Amino acid sequence: MPSRSDSGLYSSLRSVTRGASVFAIGTGLSKALGFVFQVLLTRGLGAELYGIYTYGFTLAMFVVNFADLGTSKAILKFIPQYEDDLLQQNRLLGLAYLTSFGGSLLLGGSLYVFAPTITELTLNDPLLADVLRIFAVFIVFYTLTRTVSSVFQSVERQAYKMLLENVTTQTLRILSAGTALVVGASVVGVTAAIIVGTVLTFGIAAAVFLSRTSFRPTLGGSRGDVREFYDVSLPLTFLDAGRLLYRRIDVLMVGFLLSASSGVGVYNIATVLASLLRLPLTGFNQLFPPIASRLYSNGEIEELQSMYTMVTRWTFTISLLPAAATLVYAEELLGIFGTAFTTGVTVLLLFVLGELMNALAGPSNYMLIMTDHQYVSMVNEWVLGVLNVVLNYLFISWFGLVGAALATVSVLSVINFVRVVEVWYLEGLVPYSLKFFKPIFAGVGAGAVMFGLKTFLSGYLLLVIGGAVGALVFALGLFALGIEQEDKEFFVESVPALESVLS
Structure with a gap:
């Protein structure tokens, strides 16, 4: 019979596992739809035009991670923290939405203005400038959708987040892109159609938020409230920026240094396949942050340690099988997208190893953030992000596409090792055993x-x-x-x- 403390642990684990299960179902469907979407684009556009779309999308997503100024993650901390104070929650949500809208409008407008300059410095294809200007609109609506969906994550209602951010988004992308391809549209028309789907997704997200929650965002509150919010959100903005420097800067640098849109397309497909291995960790991370924050705030460190250990082991275990299958069947998997993409086998193999290291570190990054070490996490991301830029520049110059993967995977392995050591040093928590x-x-x-x-x-x-x-x-x-x-x-x-x- 489990002890009382064990029952408390299992209750927390059930919440995390329930979130992971909902995430697995929703994201499994989303990834299946996303796979169809990628095949649709690669087969419909070809490697070169797909590379142009990929480059524009990657740059837009890079901007999105600055646009909300960390509000989507700050919501995960403050909504559970003020669970007994609806007025304060509404004030913080109002501040979050205002920040997301203002930031996305400013950065989206900047991308629109500088699209021709970016094109000249990278792929030097006039189609990219048109694609980037369309993605400027995407930045605003996708940022707002992500902020809305983070509210459902913060109150442990993962089904809504999955339906909105993943399933609805991917379904509308397939329908819009498929329609555009059927009528003969090229990469610009396909991108425009996808943005229409993004706007519709935001409309659905806003309607669900208003009908399924009691939150009604307002403006107000003291300067202390604003300062408290930005003291968390702003470091997380720079944390996300640093993470992008070691996760997605490689795609941008491939386009900048190699100036080959087809190479960008091949490289991106390899990263898309490898990213599937991240699903178990991302699934457990859906509810791990608010629960870890609550346990830490209540001083339940022993329960937090047990949950950290078990979630890390489960994450690693679930990731192993798809990792082994991808390593063994790399060429066959890439061939689904077309014979031009099988040249990315080595890139894919390297990324699989990197994602395994990511799974082995478990939710260590969220452990740092939820135990009030967000500045440590921010420094991690930036130091290793800058290192990734330097290594990508050197390795791409020497080894081409393979060099980009080698640089990024090396940095990913290092940062995961550093995170685990920091959690141990700062909080005395270790996730490993025999x-x-x-x-x-x-x-x-x-x-x-x-x-x-x-x-x-x-x-x-x-x-x-x-x-x-x-x-x-x-x-x-x-x-x-x-x-x-x-x-x-x-x-x-x-x-x-x-x-x-x-x-």
Whole structure:
């Protein structure tokens, strides 16, 4: 029978797992739709025009992360913190929406004005200037949509966030882009159609927010309230900027240094596939921040430590199987988008290794932020972000596309190691144990079996059968090595019918 403290831990874990489950369902559907969207664009536009779209979209998303001045993440901290004060929540939300609108309008307008200059300095294709000016509108509406959806995350209502930010967005993108391609539109027309879908998504998000929550954002509050809000949001803005310097600056630098839109397209598809491995961590991170903030504020450090450890191990375990499949079937996966994209195999393999390191670090970055070390996190992002820019410049000059991936993956590995060490040094919390070896052994076994199937199968048949067999081998390996006791207790308490299976 679990103790009272264990029950408290399992209650927190159930909240995090429920958020991750909702995220997995919503994002699984979203990623499936996103996969269709990417195939639609690559097949409909070709590698060169797809590269122009990708470059414009990447630059727009870079701007978006500055546009809201960190409000989408600040909401995750303040809405739970003031859960008993609706008036204060409404004031902070009013400040958040005003900040997001003003910031996105200013930066979107700047992108519109400087689009020709950016084009001359990068791909030097006049189509890019037109695409960038269309994306200037996207910045405003996407920023506002993201701010609205973060409110649902802060009150642990993940279903709405997933439906709005992922499923609705991707569905409307497919419909709008597909319609544009059917009528013969090129990259400019397709981009314009996608922006129409973004505007519709914001309208739906605003309607759901007003009908499904009791929040009614207002302006007001003291200077202290404003100062408190920006003391969190502004560091997080620079934190996001630093993160982009090591996560997405590589795409921009490929276009700047190589001036090849087709290379940008190939590189982006490799990053899109590798990013699927980030889903388990991102899923658990949906509700981990507000729960970690509450536990830390209440002084429940032992429970926080246990949750940190278990979430990290679960994240790493869930990531291993798709990582092994991607490593083994890299060329086959890239071939889905067209033969021109199979040149990105080495890039994809490097990014898979980087995402595995990301999973191994677990929610360490959110641990820093929610334990009041947001400035430490900001310094991490910027120091390593600048390092990534320097390494990308050197490595792209020496090795081309592969150099960009090598630089980014190296920096990603370093920052994850640094985060884990900082959480240990500042708070005494460590997420690792010998229990991590079980999923590693199971993953190696599954990878070996999937590789062996390449002797007998090929193409789509290999992907389907190899993936299914690999999943079975991985699950059997974990079961044979033994389910951890705390995992059994958690799942039995959450789903009593599993007691006979796990005992």
